[in-house]
Amino acid sequence: MSGAAPTQQRSQQASPLGWLPWATLVVSIAGLAVAAYLTYEHFTAGTTLACPNTGVVNCAKVTSSQYSKLAGIPVALLGLGFFAAMTVLSLPPFWRTASPWPSRARLAAVIVGVVFVCYLIWAELFQINAICLWCTVVHALTIILFGLVVIRLALPPLD
Structure with missing residues (x-):
């Protein structure tokens, strides 16, 4: 009987955390889809931005502005x-690894991502004077x- 208690205790501790890795995967895939669409639109002159x-609200103005490129x-x-x-x-596998590097890479990437998003929002609001709905989703x-x-x-930690 004593063997069941630690397993039950561990699963109770793990349950609140279990959805977070899956949520990051779903959000990442959604972002990948929208970014792929915006990339396609960029290279095809953005005539179907919907x-x-x-x-x-002017996606064409935003996606064709000087702020639509960084260092070319x-x-x-x-x-x-x-x-x-x-x-x-x-x-x-990158959530389950004992190595600290995937966690550090995730954190570094999202910090850079949020800083870049702040820059892009600033550009939309104060330089371009237009907002792109697709960009807002990203x-x-x-x-x-x-x-x-x-x-x-x-x-x-789950352990």
């Missing part, structure tokens, strides 16, 4: 790389990923 192109690299492509990396780092997913990664790091 977003208004007048007024404050399309921001959409950088987002695609970010979400591809986060998808890999969110796979179950920004929100990045912030959600940041929250999930930080929450997981703040919680006690």
